[in-house]
Amino acid sequence: MDFRETDEHTALREAVAEIGRHFGHEYFVKCREDGVFVDELWRAIFSQGFGGVNLPPEFGGGGGGLYEMAIVIEELSAQGCPLIFLIVAGMCGPIINEFGTDAQRQQWLPGIAAGTTKMAFALTESAAGSNAPNIRTSARLEDGTWVLSGAKQYITNVDVADAILVVARTGADDRGRPELGMFIVETSRPGLEFAKIPMEIKEPDNQFSVFLDDIRVPAENLVGGVPGKGMLQIFSGLNPERVNVSAQAVGLGRYFIDKAVDYAKTRDVWGQPIGAYQGVAHPLAEAKIQIELARLMAYKAAWQFDTGDPAVGESASVAKLAAADAALLAFDQAIQVHGGNAFASAYGIADLWGLTRLMRSAPVSREMVLNYVTQHTLGLPRSY
Structure with a gap:
């Protein structure tokens, strides 16, 4: 098994990360404070074909799959721009593409792929x-x-x-x-x-x-x-949602770790950077390890979805649980490393707590994932 991403995937990561860096967390915060949608960032993502990367070329999409969409979501989140609505867009278009009539595909997919139609x-x-x-x-x-x-x-x-x-x-x-x-x-x-x-x-x-x-x-x-086909359509959308939430959590975890590492390298209190002390360094290393483990599961689930592997249901749920837990760990360590500065708006950390914590509860709760694994993997009696 080859875990190396293709040159195309590497190029996609770099291009999306560059867009994310250009706008940055400051833009994300300003849109929130002004009460406006992220129009400029949205247009930048879709104008280069990244927002519709998982839709067919005949409708203006990039011809990729869930794996490519997860890359886009992760890289934007890693720059402090986690967009929930991009996860929604990553659900709606594929549902219509897979289950819609020819007329529905013709009517809706070109606009969704271009970002001009929002659903x-x-x-x-x-x-x-x-x-x-x-x-x-x-x-x-x-x-x-x-x-x-x-x-x-x-x-x-x-x-x-x-x-x-x-x-x-x-x-x-x-x-x-x-x-x-x-x-x-x-x-x-x-x-x-x-x-x-x-x-x-x-x-x-x-x-x-x-x-x-x-x-x-x-x-x-x-x-x-x-x-009567709605249940099949729902689950076809929920698995990608969980994978993309996992990608967002992994991206946010990377964002928090990068923030903490940069601070630990430059914060000098007793004659050397605080990152030289194991009490600071080891928790960050643990957070990094957990993020990387969750990342492997997220992209395994994306690959399974794109290849039609029926085991994707469990993998998507497990990836979501692991990534949400890892992102919270990374957030907590970033707070601890920054000390009181973590709660200052200028550092761009504490304002992301709500979204980071949400991912442990939604789109499926941690407890329901454990119920699923208990019943379907371990073969134990259903508890609900």
Whole structure:
């Protein structure tokens, strides 16, 4: 097995990292403080084909896969620009490409690949949690039109999205189990409202509650055109989401370690840099090791997804758990190395705590990953 990346992957990393360095964490913070979307960074990423790197060339994409998308997300995060909405874009386009009709691909993929069309993803509901079949948002067919009713929570950047991929119940199978469908809902449609959720997470991507009040969408807006296929479509999107969150966590871990190492090399208190002391150096080495281990798992999962390996479900979840834990360890060590300076805005560390901590809980909780491994890998009885 060859763990060396190709020259193309190396070039992709370098090009994306250069964009990230050009904008930097200062730009990320300014957008957050100004309450605006990261338009300039978004355009820079997509204008060079990096935002649509995982979409087919015939629609303007780069022809790559999840592996390449993970590289883009990791390298931006490593420069202090972790974009949640880029992870969402990395889900929506491939779902439409894999499951959409020819007309849906033609209508939506060119804009998504170019970054000119933004699409949100709406699955989460307050009463469902990790139990997707338990969602209450419904879709009923009336005279050839789907009517959607319900509410979603923690939906990223609805305010700048042109459309939302909405998961809804379309009925039940012959055993009474819910059947789900995925619908493309333009944000301009009557009956769709949203409200910003105040968050302690300090980053430019905002979270919203979304309300669907008998929204009517044409039959051709059902992804794939056939009801009851939503669960397959959801899981096709959730595995890449977990891999890309892993890549973001790895990138953030690198960012924190780089910050801490630079500080440890220059901070002189007792006649030599503090990095010379094992009490400072060894915890950073431990954090670096954990980040590298998580990175291996993240790209293994990306490779499995791109090659159609059915084991990707477990790998994606394990990678997400490992990377989230490693990023938090790196964050904590960066705080410890900087001392009181870590809490000064100028150092660009403490403001990322909320997003870093979030990755341990979302998009799948640490406990649900452990449940999955307990049941499916170890063969122990299901506990829930």
